[in-house]
Amino acid sequence: xxxxxxxxxxxxxxxxxxxxxxxxxxHPHRFRMSDTLLETYVRQYIASSPGPVVLFVWHxxxxxxxxxxxxxxxxxxxxxxxxxxxxxxxxxxTNGILLDDEWCSxxxxxxxxxxxxxxxxxxxxxxxxxxxxxxxxYERVVGAARRLQAHDIQPDxxxxxxxxxxxxxxxxxxxxxxxxxxxxxxxxxxxRAPDGQVTSESVTSEAYGNFLCAVFDEWIHHDxxxxxxxxxAEMSLVWSGGTANLCWMAPTCGRALIVEHDGSVYACDHxxxxxxxIGDLETSLLSExxxxxxxxxxxxxxxxxxxxxxxxxxxxxxxNGGCPKDRFALAEDGEPGLNYLCSGLRQFFAHAERPxxxxxxxxxxxxxxxxxxxxxxxxxxxxxxxxxxxxxHAPVAAGARRNIAAGLSGRSEPLDYW
Numbered sequence: 001x002x003x004x005x006x007x008x009x010x011x012x013x014x015x016x017x018x019x020x021x022x023x024x025x026x027h028p029h030r031f032r033m034s035d036t037l038l039e040t041y042v043r044q045y046i047a048s049s050p051g052p053v054v055l056f057v058w059h060x061x062x063x064x065x066x067x068x069x070x071x072x073x074x075x076x077x078x079x080x081x082x083x084x085x086x087x088x089x090x091x092x093x094t095n096g097i098l099l100d101d102e103w104c105s106x107x108x109x110x111x112x113x114x115x116x117x118x119x120x121x122x123x124x125x126x127x128x129x130x131x132x133x134x135x136x137x138y139e140r141v142v143g144a145a146r147r148l149q150a151h152d153i154q155p156d157x158x159x160x161x162x163x164x165x166x167x168x169x170x171x172x173x174x175x176x177x178x179x180x181x182x183x184x185x186x187x188x189x190x191x192r193a194p195d196g197q198v199t200s201e202s203v204t205s206e207a208y209g210n211f212l213c214a215v216f217d218e219w220i221h222h223d224x225x226x227x228x229x230x231x232x233a234e235m236s237l238v239w240s241g242g243t244a245n246l247c248w249m250a251p252t253c254g255r256a257l258i259v260e261h262d263g264s265v266y267a268c269d270h271x272x273x274x275x276x277x278i279g280d281l282e283t284s285l286l287s288e289x290x291x292x293x294x295x296x297x298x299x300x301x302x303x304x305x306x307x308x309x310x311x312x313x314x315x316x317x318x319x320n321g322g323c324p325k326d327r328f329a330l331a332e333d334g335e336p337g338l339n340y341l342c343s344g345l346r347q348f349f350a351h352a353e354r355p356x357x358x359x360x361x362x363x364x365x366x367x368x369x370x371x372x373x374x375x376x377x378x379x380x381x382x383x384x385x386x387x388x389x390x391x392x393h394a395p396v397a398a399g400a401r402r403n404i405a406a407g408l409s410g411r412s413e414p415l416d417y418w
Contacts, residue, residue, distance in 0.1 A: 001059040001269060002041060004066040006031040006261040011062065011095050011137060013129045015162060015189045015201045017270070018061060032066055033261040035073060040281050041259055042077040048287035052086045054078070057093065059258075059269070064098040068106055075110050091115060093158070095129070096144030097137060101151075108151040115185070116145055116155040120172030124165050128201065145179055154181045156230075161188045163200065166207040169214035177227055185230040186215070190326050190340055198340070209344025213351045220355055221376060225369025235352065238318050240360055248323035254299020257290055265289050267298045270325040307335040310342075315349040 007018045008031035033041070046054050056078070058071070071092075078088040092107065093115040099107075107114060118141045119125040126136025148155050157176050159165065165172055176184050188208050191199045198204075203211070212231070219229055234244050247253045258266040259281065267276040276298070279289045289295060302324050309331040310321045321327060322339035329338040339345070355376065362372045 001057040001256065002033070002259045003059055003061060003261055004033040004038070004063055004070060005061045007061045008032075008065055009060060009062040009095075010065060010097055011129060011131055015128055015160060015191060015199070017191055018272070031061070031261050033070070033263075037261075037263050037281065038070070038074060039077055040263070042074060043081050044281060044286045046078070046081045046083075046086075046088075048285065048290070051083065054082070054086065054088050055091070056088060057091045059093045062095055062097070063092060064094050064103065068103060071110070072106065089113070093117075094144075095137070096141045097131070099144040099147060101147060104147045104151040104153065107148070108153055112153070114148055114153055114155040115158050116141065116148070117158045117160070118142070118145070118176070118179075119159050119162070120165055121168065121175045124162075124168065124172065127164065128160070128162060142179070145181065149181070154183070156183045156185060157181055158185045158187060161186050161203050161208060161211060163203050163207065166203045166211040169211045170218055173215045173218055177223060182226070183228050183230070186212075188341060192328070196328075203341075205341045205344035206347075207344070208341055209347035212344070212348040216348070216352050220359065221373060224359065224373050232352070232356070235318050235356060236360060239353075239357055244318070244320075249318060249320060251303045251320045252299045253302045253324070254295050255290060257286070257295075259286075267295060268324075270323065271298075305337050307331040307337045309333065309335065309338060313346070315346060315353075318349060319345055 009016070009018075042056075045056070049055075056074075058074075071090075075088075075090070078090075082088060090110065091113045094117070096116050096118075106112075117129070118138070119129060122136070122138040125138040125141070129137050129141075131137055145155055145157075157179060159172065159176060173184075188203050190202050192202075193199055215229065216232065219227065219232065230246070234246050234249055238244050238249070244250050247256055254267065256268060257278075258269050258272060260266065260272070263281040264277055265279050265281065265284070265286070266272045267278055278292055278295050302321060305327075306321045310316060310319075313319070319339075321337075322341060322345065326340045327337050329340045329342065330336055331338040358376075359372055362375065367375075
């Protein structure tokens, strides 16, 4: 992922893990990738890609602060350096505050996918995602979603699961579903204070497990085929015999480098620290850095340092120990390196495995999403239509078929279930 403005942002979200990286730089107000460095990055990245599709992900901070002309120039450079017959795919991860009609028109014309951060309901979003003046931003983000849709862009909705969000799974899920974009990502927030304790906004393992179970029940009974939840889609991919595309679900990691605004290259988005700086674009090639011994060791450690409890776990195939940044808990036998969210994830896998495999099996037999949801509601079937907020609903009709494409933003290989 490229960070064209580093940690610079026009919001001050209380749970942000990236603002602290400002301390790495001696000129904290000069956060913008130069045109020369942009060209170096685009040229190197295309040269190191196997093709024929090259995936660019623009992240932050808030990447729109680089300005529209920055991305116009990036697209021009991509066209200049692409081999004949190759194409580029761009994904912009944004808070949406700057997305006016000019931005949306450009993104549509250049065929950008957009990841839009929005934390469910208005009061939850506004409690955490405030602008620099301390004002909530929910209405502006919803406005950005509507403008994107008006330009035929369906954004990925990215919801951070905080301790407060986890308490309201159904209202959060329905608020995101009702924006009708077709794709939702839930990202648990786990941050630690300098003393090693998790912060108050971090979700506990138990709360995260309960949240996932409740959202899963709502989704599988009402929105199968019309809406995809990233985690559920990836689990379906694995249990269908495929390989997870999310790095935290894969056996090893280390292939998603971070290119900062100054050309520094780091091991991972969650490890932008001096100890994990592996080089820079001015003195090294990306193809060399991603295969450097230190980076390979970083990626292999995810597998090689798994505690015995993980290696013997029934759900290792869909978890693989989780993200290394969260592996600071103790296993049941006292061995270090257990994922902090382990118990919640195990609760969720136990809850979701049988019904999700039933869905996969029925889909292989050619059943439609509507027919599958009807079967799930039949007497003596799993859950019998009861969702986790204690209410019972008739299954809703599935919406239009959507072809899901994925990349480092979280979208995997095409997951065209329906």
